[in-house]
Amino acid sequence: MFFLFISGCVSTIPDKQTIFSDWQVHLDNQDSWKANGKLAFISKKERHSANFTWQNNGGSSTPDYKLKLTTFIGTQILSLVQTNSHAQLDYDSKTFRDKNAQNMLNRLTDLSFPLNDAPNWLKGRPDSAHIKYDNFERIMLATIEDSQGDTWQVTYNNYVKNNGVWLPTKLNLERNDLKIKMQIHSWQFN
Numbered sequence: 373m374f375f376l377f378i379s380g381c382v383s384t385i386p387d388k389q390t391i392f393s394d395w396q397v398h399l400d401n402q403d404s405w406k407a408n409g410k411l412a413f414i415s416k417k418e419r420h421s422a423n424f425t426w427q428n429n430g431g432s433s434t435p436d437y438k439l440k441l442t443t444f445i446g447t448q449i450l451s452l453v454q455t456n457s458h459a460q461l462d463y464d465s466k467t468f469r470d471k472n473a474q475n476m477l478n479r480l481t482d483l484s485f486p487l488n489d490a491p492n493w494l495k496g497r498p499d500s501a502h503i504k505y506d507n508f509e510r511i512m513l514a515t516i517e518d519s520q521g522d523t524w525q526v527t528y529n530n531y532v533k534n535n536g537v538w539l540p541t542k543l544n545l546e547r548n549d550l551k552i553k554m555q556i557h558s559w560q561f562n
Contacts, residue, residue, distance in 0.1 A: 392536040396509065399495055399537040402561055404429055407494060409556040411441075413483060416549050420483075422449055424554075428491045430456070435473075437491060452477060454487070474519040484550055486518040493526055494556075496540040510538050522547055534559050 392398050405428050412421040422441040430436030435456060441449040451462040452473055459473035463481060470476040474487040489499045493516055502515040514526045530542040539559050545552040 389533040390536060391508075391533055391538065395537040396497065399497055399539075402495070402537075403491075404562040405495075406560045406562075407556050408558045409554060411555070412553045414551045414553065426490070426494060428494075430491075435491075439487075450481065450483075472519060478520060484522075484547070485552065486516060486522070486524045486545060486547075488518045489516055494540070496528055496531065496538065496543075498526060508538065532559075535561060 407424075407426045409424055410421065411424050412419065422443060423446075424442075425438075425440045427438040427440075428436070429438075435454045437454055439450075439452045441451075443449060448462070453460045454473040457471075459470050459476055461468045461470075461473070461476050461480060468476055468480055477483060477485060477487065486493075492498050493514070496511050498511065498514045498516050500514040500516050503511055504513040506512050508531075510528065510531050511526075512528050514528075516524050516526055518524065524545050524547045527544045527546075528540045528542075529544065530540065531538040532541050533539075539556070541556050543554050543556075545554070
């Protein structure tokens with residue numbers, strides 16, 4: 373009788389790792405989120421690495437994001453903010469302003485990073501006509517273009533299930549002789 377009572381009290385806990393059948397729509401509708409991880413800039417001449425935080429507060433039509441790069445001991449390398457009206461870069465103990473974050477980053481630093489469509493390609497949903505999918509309809513390879521007209525190849529190496537959607541955890545961006553390796557440790561959605 374005791375075992376019947378105990379088994380009657382057992383309830384199934386829903387699987388938090390279940391993927392929505394329309395997970396792409398759910399992910400596309402997420403405009404407010406944060407990603408933390410590490411990245412490495414690798415060229416034939418140099419290698420740089422940093423921790424990054426990307427805070428996104430707007431959709432693809434209204435850019436509103438903040439990118440922060442820090443050293444492994446937490447010292448800020450740069451902070452870049454893009455809103456609909458302006459961009460601000462805190463770099464090398466100075467503050468710079470411009471209308472376009474991509475132009476300012478290219479002009480003032482030796483870092484090259486494709487900021488166009490970044491809120492989408494970071495989530496594994498780049499705006500591209502050249503896309504290769506896997507069996508789970510996740511993007512494995514895409515070609516994107518930055519505001520300078522440079523073409524980047526984005527390779528998604530790993531995804532994780534998170535709140536009913538697939539999110540990338542490892543990706544590479546390549547342009548000519550520059551490679552950017554990214555590892556995303558955490559995703560938070562508001």
